[in-house]
Amino acid sequence: MKPILAIILLSVFCAAVPAQDNPFLQMAGKKYADYSREFDLEYQKFIKLDTVEKQKVIRQIEEVAESTGSTEWKIYVDFFEVLQHSDKYKHFHPPNDYSEELLALEFELLKKVQQAGVVQIELKIMREIILGYHILKNHELSLEQCEMLADRLTCISSDEIPEKALYYLQIGNRHISFKNYPKAIFFYKLALNEKVNHISQLPMVGALNNLGLCYNEGYKDYKRADSCFYAILQIKYISPDDEANRENWDGIAEGNIADNLIMQGEYDKAIPFLKSSLEKVMKFDDYGYGTGIHLTLANISLQKGHTAEAKRHIDQAIAYRLIEPRYQLKMYETLSRYYAMTGNAALSIAYLDSTLAEKTRHEEEFNALQMIRVEQRKHISEKALKDEQLQMEKIRNAGFRRSLFIAVTGLLLLGGGFIFYLVLYIKKRTAYRELVRKSQEWAQTTVNYRMLSGLAAEETVTPGKKRTETDRHINKADVELFKQLQHLLQVERIHSESTVTMDSLADRMKVNKTYLSRAINLCSGSNFNTFINEYRIKEAIRFISDDSHGFSLEGIGFEVGFSECKSFYKCV
Numbered sequence: 001m002k003p004i005l006a007i008i009l010l011s012v013f014c015a016a017v018p019a020q021d022n023p024f025l026q027m028a029g030k031k032y033a034d035y036s037r038e039f040d041l042e043y044q045k046f047i048k049l050d051t052v053e054k055q056k057v058i059r060q061i062e063e064v065a066e067s068t069g070s071t072e073w074k075i076y077v078d079f080f081e082v083l084q085h086s087d088k089y090k091h092f093h094p095p096n097d098y099s100e101e102l103l104a105l106e107f108e109l110l111k112k113v114q115q116a117g118v119v120q121i122e123l124k125i126m127r128e129i130i131l132g133y134h135i136l137k138n139h140e141l142s143l144e145q146c147e148m149l150a151d152r153l154t155c156i157s158s159d160e161i162p163e164k165a166l167y168y169l170q171i172g173n174r175h176i177s178f179k180n181y182p183k184a185i186f187f188y189k190l191a192l193n194e195k196v197n198h199i200s201q202l203p204m205v206g207a208l209n210n211l212g213l214c215y216n217e218g219y220k221d222y223k224r225a226d227s228c229f230y231a232i233l234q235i236k237y238i239s240p241d242d243e244a245n246r247e248n249w250d251g252i253a254e255g256n257i258a259d260n261l262i263m264q265g266e267y268d269k270a271i272p273f274l275k276s277s278l279e280k281v282m283k284f285d286d287y288g289y290g291t292g293i294h295l296t297l298a299n300i301s302l303q304k305g306h307t308a309e310a311k312r313h314i315d316q317a318i319a320y321r322l323i324e325p326r327y328q329l330k331m332y333e334t335l336s337r338y339y340a341m342t343g344n345a346a347l348s349i350a351y352l353d354s355t356l357a358e359k360t361r362h363e364e365e366f367n368a369l370q371m372i373r374v375e376q377r378k379h380i381s382e383k384a385l386k387d388e389q390l391q392m393e394k395i396r397n398a399g400f401r402r403s404l405f406i407a408v409t410g411l412l413l414l415g416g417g418f419i420f421y422l423v424l425y426i427k428k429r430t431a432y433r434e435l436v437r438k439s440q441e442w443a444q445t446t447v448n449y450r451m452l453s454g455l456a457a458e459e460t461v462t463p464g465k466k467r468t469e470t471d472r473h474i475n476k477a478d479v480e481l482f483k484q485l486q487h488l489l490q491v492e493r494i495h496s497e498s499t500v501t502m503d504s505l506a507d508r509m510k511v512n513k514t515y516l517s518r519a520i521n522l523c524s525g526s527n528f529n530t531f532i533n534e535y536r537i538k539e540a541i542r543f544i545s546d547d548s549h550g551f552s553l554e555g556i557g558f559e560v561g562f563s564e565c566k567s568f569y570k571c572v
Contacts, residue, residue, distance in 0.1 A: 022060040024076075028068050032120045036162045037199045043124075046080065054084045075118045079125065082109050103132045120161055126152065127170060139178070146171045150187070158195040165194040166203035169210070176210060181218030185211060198239050205249050208232055212256060222260045229253040229260075251280030255293055267300050274300075288326040291317045295330045302337050310338055329358045474522045481516060482523040484509060495535040498563040502528045536560040 023042055027035035046057050058080050065073035082105055110125045126149045133142035150171055158164045172187035191207035194200055212228030215221040232253040237243040255277035261270035278293045298313035314334060321331065336351035485505070488494045494505065505528075506513040517528060524531045543556045551559055 162199045165191040165200040169203045169207045181214045247280040248284045251277040287320040287323040291320040478519040481519040496561040
């Protein structure tokens with residue numbers, strides 16, 4: 001059929017499905033715990049369907065997602081779409097056809113599901129990933145994912161995820177395949193400690209059975225193993241469907257009880273359990289298990305010397321193996337013993353050789369499996385070490401780059417700051433020098449006060465220049481008195497006397513204090529103290545400009561007539 005035509009027919013087929021035939025519609029709007037069993041049944045059906053039927057199921061889930069607008073159901077659509085690819089490779093093709101691309105697709109979906117918080121699908125995808133690594137023979141990563149699944153389960157209750165015991169059972173089964181009995185026992189007990197419900201009871205029966213096998217095969221503790229198998233026979237199933245299948249698990253448990261008795265040499269006690277087990281499991285067409293029971297009965301018959309009865313059981317086992325090929329090693333061992341007892345040495349030796357070869361093959365496979373795990377563990381450790389070293393190198397490089405950036409930034413800031421302050425310093429220095437130069441020039445000039453040229457005495461003014469109101473009040477006597485004062489200041493340096501006052505100066509010049517004050521005010525435009533301090537500051541500037549005097553700054557202040565540093569600094 002051409003691809004386009006197939007797609008059209010598929011679309012028509014899916015569109016023609018009546019809404020009432022959609023089993024997922026009954027689950028919409030409910031908590032997962034309330035429909036988990038029905039959902040799991042649909043899931044189990046899905047993995048066995050062909051492509052067309054799988055598309056029909058996906059369309060049914062899409063219908064629920066569209067009608068409810070639920071994020072949870074949209075995630076279900078994504079899950080089943082991925083499952084149709086990965087599961088097809090797992091169930092309809094050799095395991096080697098499973099690819100890294102499909103595994104990556106499952107990981108991508110897992111991330112999306114975790115972000116959406118749909119726990120029930122998260123756990124199912126983690127289980128798919130564990131199986132994916134197993135198919136790819138990456139056992140160490142498969143077991144690593146088992147540990148991650150176990151950690152995730154610690155945060156979840158059976159009320160939320162009723163099939164929680166199933167996940168513990170599957171993790172335990174992965175460990176028992178490597179004969180890691182302590183780990184397997186740990187997870188089987190976790191499964192048995194979960195709450196019994198309509199979906200967890202059968203996984204708990206499986207955990208109980210496998211726990212007995214661990215005690216049997218790992219520790220030869222037949223008593224504890226039997227306690228597990230007998231407990232299965234006493235279980236009261238809460239689901240009518242499980243009760244209807246009781247005989248299947250009862251038959252398996254009785255067969256395991258018989259094996260324990262045989263290992264202890266109790267052949268006669270084992271026979272009733274074996275016959276009862278065979279009758280029960282064959283109701284469910286379990287030919288593989290039936291093959292094992294017939295071979296066990298054949299070996300007991302040979303132990304008692306009943307070769308004819310042994311041959312009958314061997315023939316039945318061979319017939320069952322044609323349907324479900326299992327127990328190859330046990331078949332070779334039994335046939336070798338049978339032909340040895342019936343006098344056919346050649347066939348006995350041939351089957352003995354086959355037995356030894358099969359045992360060697362099993363041992364080599366198991367040892368190879370262990371070596372693969374060792375290599376994978378080494379690879380994972382080396383990869384983890386390299387990743388850690390790479391991470392540390394990244395951290396160091398990031399730290400170096402950060403430190404370098406900070407250092408360069410700091411240097412740039414310091415450099416910029418240095419240049420800024422250098423420019424500022426140069427500007428200030430230039431301004432300071434200019435100020436000093438002007439101050440020195442100012443300090444060297446004589447005071448050009450009002451009317452000292454005799455303007456007031458002659459009552460004339462410069463052409464074009466108007467006289468001020470103050471100029472009109474200055475007379476010749478004021479000018480002469482002010483000139484006498486300037487002479488005392490310039491020649492006798494009376495300003496350098498810190499005790500000089502208006503009164504002491506007037507007495508020294510033998511003039512009235514009022515006249516002297518008037519002359520200073522009119523001719524200088526300042527009062528006495530300001531006028532005297534101006535002389536002092538000019539002389540202080542001349543001292544500062546000359547380094548030969550040996551005075552400190554405070555000493556200069558005292559030398560020019562200031563009685564305290566505070567006054568000197570204030571004037572400066």
